[in-house]
Structures are given as structure tokens and as C-alpha cells.
Amino acid sequence: MQPFTYTGLPTRVIFGHGTLEKLGPEVDRLGISRALVLSTPHQRDMAEDTAQRLGSLAAGIFSEAAMHTPVDVTERAMREVERGGADGIVAIGGGSTTGLGKAIALRTDLPQLVVPTTYAGSEMTPILGQTENGRKTTLRDPKVLPETVIYDVSLTLGLPVKLSAVSGLNAIAHAVEALYAQDRNPVIDLMAEEGIAALARSLPATITKPDDLDARSDALYGAWLCGICLGSVGMALHHKLCHTLGGMFNLPHAETHAVILPHAMRYNMQAAPIAAGRVARALGAGDAAKGLQNLARRVGAPLSLKEIGMTAEGIDPAVAQAMANPYWNPEPLIEARIRDLLERAFHGSDV
Structure with a gap:
């Protein structure tokens, strides 16, 4: 066998059916008192349900996440982070929403909790791809790796074929x-x-x-x-x-x-x-x-x-x-x- 190096990434994973019920305790465990909830416009209803679950732990909703993580969208989200005094991120959705959470974390180092609803997989990576002026660039930084990922299989049952x-x-x-x-x-x-x-x-x-x-x-x-x-x-x-x-x-x-x-x-x-x-x-x-x-x-x-x-x-x-x-x-x-x-x-x- 050839020599190799393996580094285990320190993300906490909760996997199962109905695991979204653990959202509040997990946000609290991360020390987040004001979580900004992220989604795409299409999944705004899901973001609202998530914010309702969080109650007083929710700092607001930003539902403008977009494919390929455009820098201008991130800049708008950053203004919402500052306006709401958010000290953590909850991203619910697919790769677009996860990417926005990572882009915010890169700029702020705020803790992230991700609830995937697709099979994108980016929630398990310290990789961020961002698009500006028609060019997509990628970077690898430990700051963008989410701290916790909650996989709730029930959230994928409605995923279109x-x-x-x-x-x-x-x-x-x-x-x-x-x-x-x-x-x-x-x-x-x-x-x-x-x-x-x-x-x-x-x-x-x-x-x-x-x-x-x-x-x-x-x-x-x-x-x-x-x-x-x-x-x-x-x-x-x-x-x-x-x-x-x-x-x-x-x-x-x-x-x-x-x-x-x-x-x-x-x-x-x-x-x-x-x-x-x-x-x-x-x-x-x-x-x-x-x-x-x-x-x-x-x-x-x-x-x-x-x-x-x-x-x-x-x-x-x-x-x-x-x-x-x-x-x-x-x-x-x-x-x-x-x-x-x-x-x-x-x-x-x-x-």
C-alpha cells in the first residue's frame, strides 16, 4: 500500500427520520442565540417553518439564496446578518442555500447548522464556490465547514423526481x-x-x-x-x-x-x-x-x-x-x- 494522509473532518452529523425535531437543541448546543435562517425563494415556506421551530432563537429569514453563490447575493445576506445581529446560521435546502451559509461563514466565522433537502453533499465539505462577473472560483477553508448537519429523510420525500x-x-x-x-x-x-x-x-x-x-x-x-x-x-x-x-x-x-x-x-x-x-x-x-x-x-x-x-x-x-x-x-x-x-x-x- 502506498503512503497516504487522511484527515477526518469535524462535522457533527445527525441522521434519521424526524430528526428536524432536534434543531432547537442543536442550535443551542452551538451557542447560537440569534440564528439567521437561509433558503432559496422557492423554499421560503420551509424557512418560515424552521424559524418558527427556533422561536426566540431565530434572528430572521433571508430567502434569496441562488445557484452558484453569486457574490452580490452574499453581500445582501451580510447586511441582513448585521441588521439582525445574527450570531449563527441555519441553512435549510440544497447546495445553493448551503453555499450561501458557507459564504457568510467565510466572512464572519459564524457557526453553521445545515439541514439538507437534496443530495448535493456540499454540507460535508470545507469547499466554497462563488460566482462573480461570469466566473466561478472555488476555495477550501476550514471556516466554511458546517459545525452540524441534520439529515432528516422525511424532508426528501417531497423532492421532485x-x-x-x-x-x-x-x-x-x-x-x-x-x-x-x-x-x-x-x-x-x-x-x-x-x-x-x-x-x-x-x-x-x-x-x-x-x-x-x-x-x-x-x-x-x-x-x-x-x-x-x-x-x-x-x-x-x-x-x-x-x-x-x-x-x-x-x-x-x-x-x-x-x-x-x-x-x-x-x-x-x-x-x-x-x-x-x-x-x-x-x-x-x-x-x-x-x-x-x-x-x-x-x-x-x-x-x-x-x-x-x-x-x-x-x-x-x-x-x-x-x-x-x-x-x-x-x-x-x-x-x-x-x-x-x-x-x-x-x-x-x-x-
Whole structure:
């Protein structure tokens, strides 16, 4: 076995059904007396219910969280933090809301409690992606890692089928890249393969029967494991491409991951055969890239960048941006091959 370094991230996790009942005691345990509740506009009702649960511990609601964490939205949220005298954050929702909480924590170091309602996984990472002037940049800082995460499976029962599919594939992407990351280790390898397997078996079931509590539990468990993977090791080509496309064209985050994943896997398979074998085994497939695309097809996820809003004119600028300040990747990045990858992803070609 090769030498490795493993660092366990210090987030407290509460997982189960009906665990939202523990919100108040957990906020109190973190020493928060005035919590600002965050959500997207779509989940304002959920934020209001959360604030009601907190009672006097709630400092107010900010329900303008947006995809890709725009800096101007964070600046508005910061004014609300100051106005309400908030000394902590409660974020309820998906990756957009979690990202806003992290952006606030980066600027204030306030404690965070996150209640995920999707399979985004970002609640388990010290990573923050922010968008400004059409460019998405990422950073890694312990200050943005939430102190507590409450996973309540019941909150995912109402997650729309389409969003369940793409959110789950987004989570799988975290684990796939962890398996060939530069700083991978055997502990994360175990979590990654188990996370992929849990989502691969549960996502089709949640599509067929959205109120299946066992399937939803399995999916949320898999998303948690995949989030740990993303937070513990580095990212590579897949995430670089998704960050580039999301920042430049404001493409939907999870859908972009779903489309790019099999193509990025194909690009790296020869350079990372052990990782590809683990992915294939977790999927119950003979070929990792084909297995990922077949899973996406099976759960009704989009297969092309074209169908999620990108235009062909964006391919060349995206290639240039992806080649600028690239993330480490097991397979060398060659401009012509990256262009071919994006063209195939744009058209939804088979991998």
C-alpha cells in the first residue's frame, strides 16, 4: 500500500427520520442565540417553518439564496446578518442555500447548522464556490465547514423526481473523482465506492416510488458519504468543467454534473483503471463511463448540455477557460481532447 494522509473532518452529523425535531437543541448546543435562517425563494415556506421551530432563537429569514453563490447575493445576506445581529446560521435546502451559509461563514466565522433537502453533499465539505462577473472560483477553508448537519429523510420525500435524479448524480460525481484524486486514500476509497453503490441502487427506486422511505434513506446516506469524499480529497477535470460551465453560462448545477460525468470518466479511464474498476463495480456495470451514462438515462436525467441551455458558441470559450488554471487530473489535459469532450457532451453522444 502506498503512503497516504487522511484527515477526518469535524462535522457533527445527525441522521434519521424526524430528526428536524432536534434543531432547537442543536442550535443551542452551538451557542447560537440569534440564528439567521437561509433558503432559496422557492423554499421560503420551509424557512418560515424552521424559524418558527427556533422561536426566540431565530434572528430572521433571508430567502434569496441562488445557484452558484453569486457574490452580490452574499453581500445582501451580510447586511441582513448585521441588521439582525445574527450570531449563527441555519441553512435549510440544497447546495445553493448551503453555499450561501458557507459564504457568510467565510466572512464572519459564524457557526453553521445545515439541514439538507437534496443530495448535493456540499454540507460535508470545507469547499466554497462563488460566482462573480461570469466566473466561478472555488476555495477550501476550514471556516466554511458546517459545525452540524441534520439529515432528516422525511424532508426528501417531497423532492421532485427530476431533481432527485440530477442531485443524486451530482453526489456520485463527488465520489467518482475522489477515487482518482491526487490525494486519495483507502478510507475515502471505501466511502466513495459505498456512496456510489448506495445511490446507484436507490435512485431508480426513488424515481419509481418517490415516497419509498427506505430508498430515500439509502439515497441520503449515499449522498452523505459522497459529500465526505468531496470534502476530504481534491477535485479534477470533471469539477473544473462543471465549475467553468456553471460560472460562464449559469447552467443548472446538478444537471451539468449529470451530463459531464460519464464523459469525464471516459477521458480518465485509461489513466485511472483502478478507480474505473471501482466505479463499475459500484454500479454493477462492465464499463464505468457507460454505466454512469446508463444510470443517468435510466433515471431520466439530461444527457446533453444543449438540453440544459448551453449554445454551441460557448464551447470554445469554455475550453479556453477550462485550460486556464486547470485542476490536477490523472490524464494530461489536451486542448483538442477537452474540446472533443465538450462537443460530445453538448450533443449527448454515447460515451
